[in-house]
Amino acid sequence: MAKEKRTAIEPTREQDYPEWYQQVIKAADLAENSPVRGCMVIKPWGYSLWENIQGALDKMFKDTGHTNAYFPLFIPVSYLEKEAEHVEGFAKECAVVTHSRLELNSEGKLVPASPLDEPLIVRPTSETIIGEMYSRWVQSYRDLPILINQWANVVRWEMRTRLFLRTAEFLWQEGHTAHASEEEARQETQRMLRVYEDFAVNYMAMPVICGRKTEGEKFPGAVDTYCIEAMMQDRKALQAGTSHFLGQNFARASNIKYLSEAGKEEYAWTTSWGVSTRLIGGMIMTHSDDDGLVLPPKLAPLHIVILPILHKDDQKQSVMQYCQQLCSELQGLKYAGRDLKVKIDSRDMRGGEKTWSWIKKGVPLRIEVGPRDIASDTLFVARRDNGQKQSIPRAEFIAKAADILDDIQAQLLSRAKAYRDANTKQIDTKEDFYAFFTPKNERKPEIHGGFAVANYDGSAEVEDMLRKDLKVTVRCIPLDGGAPTGKCIFTGNEGKYRAVFAKSY
Numbered sequence: 001m002a003k004e005k006r007t008a009i010e011p012t013r014e015q016d017y018p019e020w021y022q023q024v025i026k027a028a029d030l031a032e033n034s035p036v037r038g039c040m041v042i043k044p045w046g047y048s049l050w051e052n053i054q055g056a057l058d059k060m061f062k063d064t065g066h067t068n069a070y071f072p073l074f075i076p077v078s079y080l081e082k083e084a085e086h087v088e089g090f091a092k093e094c095a096v097v098t099h100s101r102l103e104l105n106s107e108g109k110l111v112p113a114s115p116l117d118e119p120l121i122v123r124p125t126s127e128t129i130i131g132e133m134y135s136r137w138v139q140s141y142r143d144l145p146i147l148i149n150q151w152a153n154v155v156r157w158e159m160r161t162r163l164f165l166r167t168a169e170f171l172w173q174e175g176h177t178a179h180a181s182e183e184e185a186r187q188e189t190q191r192m193l194r195v196y197e198d199f200a201v202n203y204m205a206m207p208v209i210c211g212r213k214t215e216g217e218k219f220p221g222a223v224d225t226y227c228i229e230a231m232m233q234d235r236k237a238l239q240a241g242t243s244h245f246l247g248q249n250f251a252r253a254s255n256i257k258y259l260s261e262a263g264k265e266e267y268a269w270t271t272s273w274g275v276s277t278r279l280i281g282g283m284i285m286t287h288s289d290d291d292g293l294v295l296p297p298k299l300a301p302l303h304i305v306i307l308p309i310l311h312k313d314d315q316k317q318s319v320m321q322y323c324q325q326l327c328s329e330l331q332g333l334k335y336a337g338r339d340l341k342v343k344i345d346s347r348d349m350r351g352g353e354k355t356w357s358w359i360k361k362g363v364p365l366r367i368e369v370g371p372r373d374i375a376s377d378t379l380f381v382a383r384r385d386n387g388q389k390q391s392i393p394r395a396e397f398i399a400k401a402a403d404i405l406d407d408i409q410a411q412l413l414s415r416a417k418a419y420r421d422a423n424t425k426q427i428d429t430k431e432d433f434y435a436f437f438t439p440k441n442e443r444k445p446e447i448h449g450g451f452a453v454a455n456y457d458g459s460a461e462v463e464d465m466l467r468k469d470l471k472v473t474v475r476c477i478p479l480d481g482g483a484p485t486g487k488c489i490f491t492g493n494e495g496k497y498r499a500v501f502a503k504s505y
Contacts, residue, residue, distance in 0.1 A: 007290035007291055008027065008290070008291040008292050008356055008359065008360055009023050009024055009027060009289075009290050009291060009292055009360075010023065011023075012290040013233055013234070013289075013290060013447070014447065017233070017234040017447060018162075020290070021162075021281075021284065021285060022162075022163065024284055024288050024292055024293055024360075025046075025163050025164070025284065027292050027293070027360040028045060028046075028292055028293040028360055028361045028362060029043055029044075029045050029046075029361070030042070030043060030045055030046035030049070030163075030164075030280070030284075030293070031043055031046045031163050031164065032163075033163070036168075037168070038157075038158055038159075038161045038167055038168030038169075039167055039168050039169045040161075040163050040164070040167050040169075042171075042277070045301060045361060046280065048301035049280050049283070049295075049299060049300075049301060050171060050277055050280065052298075052299045052300075052301065053203075053279055053280070053299060054151065054173075055338075056199060056203050056298070056299070057173065057195075057199055057275070058149075058151075060195050060198070060199060061149050061173075061175065061195070064147075064191060064192075064195060065147050066147045066148065066149045066175060066177075067147065067148060067149070068148070068149050068150065068151065069148045069149075069150060070150055070151075070152070071126050071129050071130055071133065071150055071152075072123075072129055073122060073123055073152075073153075074097065074120040074121070074122065074123070075120065075121045075122075075123050075126070075128055075129045076118050076119075076120060076121075077096070077118060077119045077120070077121055078118060079128040079129055079132060080094075080121060080128050082128060082253040082254065083127070083128060083221050083249065083250060083253040085220050085221045085249075086127065086128070086220045086221035086250075086253075087220075088220060089219070089220025089221065090124045090125070090156070090220065092157075093124055093156040093157050093158070094121050094122075094124055094156075094157065095121070095122040095155045095157050095168075096119050096120070096121060096122075097116065097119065097120040097121075097122065098112070098115060098116055098119050099112035099113060099114055099115055099116060100113075100114045100115075100116055101113050101114050122154075122155040123152070123154050123155065124154055124155060124156045125154060125174060125272075125274075126150065126152070126154075126174055126176065127176065127221070127246070127250050127272055128250075128253070128254065130148075130150075130176045131250050131251070131253065131254030131256060131270070132254055134146060134176075134178050134254065134256045134268070134270075135254050135255045135256045135257070138178060138256055138257070138258050138268060139258060139259065140258055140259050141180045141258050141259065141260050141261055143258060144178055144179055144180040144258060144268060145177055145178060145179045145180065145184065145188075146176075146177060146178040147175075147177050147188075148175070148176055148177065149173055149174070149175040149176075150173065150174050150175075150176070151171075151172075151173050152171075152172065152173075152174065153169055153170065153171050153172075154169070154170060154172060154174075155168060155169050156168065156170075162281075162505075163281070164277055164278060164280045164281035164284070165238075165278055165281040165505050166278075166505070170276050170277050170278070171276060171277045172274050172275060172276035172277065173274055173275060173276075174272060174273070174274040175192060175271070175272060175273045175274065176270070176271070176272050177270065177271045177272075178251070178256060178268040178269070178270050179268060179269045179270070179271075180258065180260070180266070180268065180269070181269060182247070182269050184269070185245060185246075185247075185269035185270065185271050186245055188271050189224070189226060189243050189244065189245040189271045189273070190226070190243070192243045192271070192273040193210055193226045193227075193228065193241075193243040193273070194210070196208075196228050196240070196241035196243065196273075196275060197210050197228055200228055200230065200240055200241070200279075201413065202298075203296065203298045203299055204279065204282070204283055204286070204296055204299065205286070205287065205296040205298075205409055205410075205412035205413035205416060206230050206240070206282060206283065206286045206287075206413075206416060207230065207231075207413065207416055207417040207420055208228035208229060208230045208240060209228070209229045209230075209451075209475070209476060209478050209481075209500060210226065210227075210228055210476075210478065210479045210480065211226065211227060211229065211475070211476025211477050211478040211479055211481070211500065212224060212225070212226050212227075212476060212477045212479065213225040213226070213227055213242075213474075213476060213477075214458065214463065214474045214477065214499075215458075215460065216460050216463045216464075216474075217463075217473065217474060218244075219242065219244045219272075221246065221249050221250060222244040222245065222246050222247075222249075223245050223246060223247035223249065224244070224245040225242055225243075225244050225245075226242065226243045226244070226245075226476075226479075227239050227240075227241065227242045227243075227475075227476050228240045228241045229475045229476050229500065229502075230282055230286065230420075231416075231419070231420040231423065231424075231450065231451060231502075232282070232285035232286060232505070233285055233286065233288075233419065233447075234285070234447050235423050235447055235448065235449050235450040235451075235502075235503075236449075236502060236503045236504055236505055237451065237475045237500075237502035237503070237504040237505070238278070238281070238282045238285070238504065238505050239475070239504065239505075240275065240278065240279060240282050241273070241274070241275040241279075242273065242274060243271070243272075243273035244271060244272045244273060245271055246269075246270045246271055246272060247269065247270075248267040248268070248269055248270075250270050251267040251268040251269065251270055252267055256268040256270070281505075283295070283296070283299070286416050287362075287385075287412050287415075287416065288362070291356075291359050291360065292359055292360030292361070292362060293360060293361055293362030294362050294384055294385060294412070295362035295363070295364060295384070296408075296409050296412050296413075297335065297336070297364045297405040297406075297408050297409050298335075298336045298409055300341070300362065300363065300364055301341065302341045302342070302343055302361075302363050303335060303340050303341045303342065303363070303364055303365060303401075303405060304330060304340070304341070304342045304343075304363070304364070304365045304366075304367060304401070305342075305343050305344075305345055305358045305363045305365075305366050305367070306323050306326060306327055306342065306343065306344045306345065306367045306369060307345055307351070307354060307355060307358075307366060307367065307368045307369070308320055308323045308344065308345075308346055308369055308370075309351065309368055309369060309370030309371075309373075310346075311370070312371075315371050318371070318374065319369060319370065319371065319374065320344075320346065322369060322374050323344050323346075323369050324344065326367075326369070326379075326394065326398075327342050327343075327344050329398055330342045330398060330401060333398075333401060333402060334402070335401075335402045335405055336405075340401065340402070345358070355368075359384065362384060363384060364383070364384050364385070364405055364408050365381060365382070365383060365384070365401075365404065365405070365408075366381070366382045366384070367379050367380065367381055367382075367397075368380040368382075373391070376391075377393065377394050377395075378391045378392060378393050378394060379391065379392050379393075379394055379397050381397060381404075383404070383408060384408075385408045385411055385412055385415075386411065420451070423449075423450030423451065424450055424451040424452075424453065425450060425451070425452055425453070426453045426454070427452045427453065427454045427489065428454070428455075428486070428489060429489055430489050430490050433452055433454060433489060433490075433501075434469070434470065436448075436449060436450070436452055437449045437452070437470045437472050437503065438470070449472075449502065449503055450502065451475070451500050451501070451502050452472075452500070452501040452502065453481070453498060453499070453500055453501075454489050454498070454499065454501060455484040455485060455486050455487060455488050455489055455495035455497070455498060455499075456474065456484075456488050456489075456490070456495065456496065456497050456498075456499045456501075457488035457490070457491050457493040457494065457495060457496050457497075458496040458497055459488075459491065459493075461491075462488070462490045462491065465490070466490075466501070470503070471503055472501050472502065472503055473501065473502070473503075473504055474499045474500070474501055475499075475500045475501065475502050475504060476499070476500055477497045477498070477499050477500075478498070478499075478500060481498050481499075481500070482498055483498065484496060484497060484498045485498065
């Protein structure tokens with residue numbers, strides 16, 4: 001009987017996917033739980049990923065005409081009350097500040113001392129406070145459009161948390177725009193959705209479906225919510241970004257009015273859109289394997305790590321000199337619009353331990369350099385995406401380094417797309433639908449399900465039934481998915497949509 005292959009991450013994805021995910025984060029040193037319940041500490045390697053995400057997206061936002069600003073962390077509760085549906089959607093998740101200072105009591109403990117005149121909400125999202133400011137800034141059609149983005153943290157009081165995917169506090173960006181016409185606001189909503197799609201596909205190497213949310217799944221207070229949905233390796237969906245057409249709902253609530261060219265007072269049309277540190281969770285679950293993190297080169301904090309092989313003291317100096325010269329030459333190159341990031345790992349530790357530490361961190365390329373490599377002027381190069389190892393002449397590697405990284409980026413996207421497509425199924429009967437989402441072995445529910453594409457009549461009753469029976473939701477109505485091809489498989493009514501269904505995070 002063949003010996004079972006050991007992996008760096010235990011349990012494996014098939015054995016226990018949720019625990020595998022946590023262990024990948026731990027092994028890569030990305031983040032850990034904080035002393036504050038439900039919150040996380042993002043460690044340097046994880047925060048470098050967020051910085052690279054920020055850098056790429058920030059440029060994309062500015063290239064589409066947006067500028068950055070900052071708005072308060074605290075929102076008066078009266079502001080949320082202005083928009084009933086909005087506050088109802090977030091009420092259970094709000095963190096509330098009721099006092100302004102602390103004092104010592106008779107037992108020597110700090111206790112809240114001064115009640116606020118009005119409670120303050122720690123922002124769960126900023127529509128209401130930004131709407132208040134826009135109402136002050138907008139008087140005429142000449143003041144529109146306003147195209148502003150904010151990089152910030154928000155708080156949603158989640159009870160069941162998971163690093164990056166769902167925490168009480170998380171980092172994100174939220175764009176908020178105001179326009180003089182419905183058409184312009186709708187165009188903005190679609191434009192930003194496609195920016196997210198572009199980023200997910202071309203930077204994260206994560207294929208996504210662009211679609212519209214159903215009435216039951218849309219953002220509280222929005223007219224329409226659009227999203228990008230990705231498939232993780234346990235075949236669940238991850239909502240990776242959203243873009244909302246808010247109509248005039250928030251403009252009416254915040255009194256954002258302008259004088260039109262015709263001299264008539266009108267309410268503005270607004271949008272909001274955002275992505276968060278959840279993208280890091282999506283990146284982990286899309287690409288990583290049973291040996292740890294796998295990173296798309298365009299977002300990797302480090303592209304290449306050089307590992308000197310230092311067995312004999314009399315060879316150390318020549319090996320290090322060679323590595324330093326190689327590092328200097330590589331650092332002079334560009335990749336994907338930024339400097340190629342290269343590091344020499346000269347830590348005093350066993351070679352195998354050192355190698356595995358970088359495998360688990362997901363660095364795209366590793367180079368080992370020893371006396372024999374120097375003698376032949378070759379480099380022993382290993383790829384993280386497929387484990388391929390080969391000796392490459394030094395000059396050839398330097399010339400092709402960016403191309404190799406591009407190939408890794410392309411292969412990750414191709415692999416993720418092939419996985420998603422293989423686990424997406426057109427389903428034509430309710431019985432087949434239920435079978436698709438039901439584990440074959442309840443005692444050991446293997447990874448099952450995926451994306452089901454089915455005709456659906458749009459009714460809330462069907463959505464409620466699927467949530468209750470299967471924990472399945474309508475992920476979206478694809479923008480490029482075509483018209484329904486028959487009757488609703490759940491009710492027999494006329495099909496209204498050809499929707500994508502899945503279990504989700």
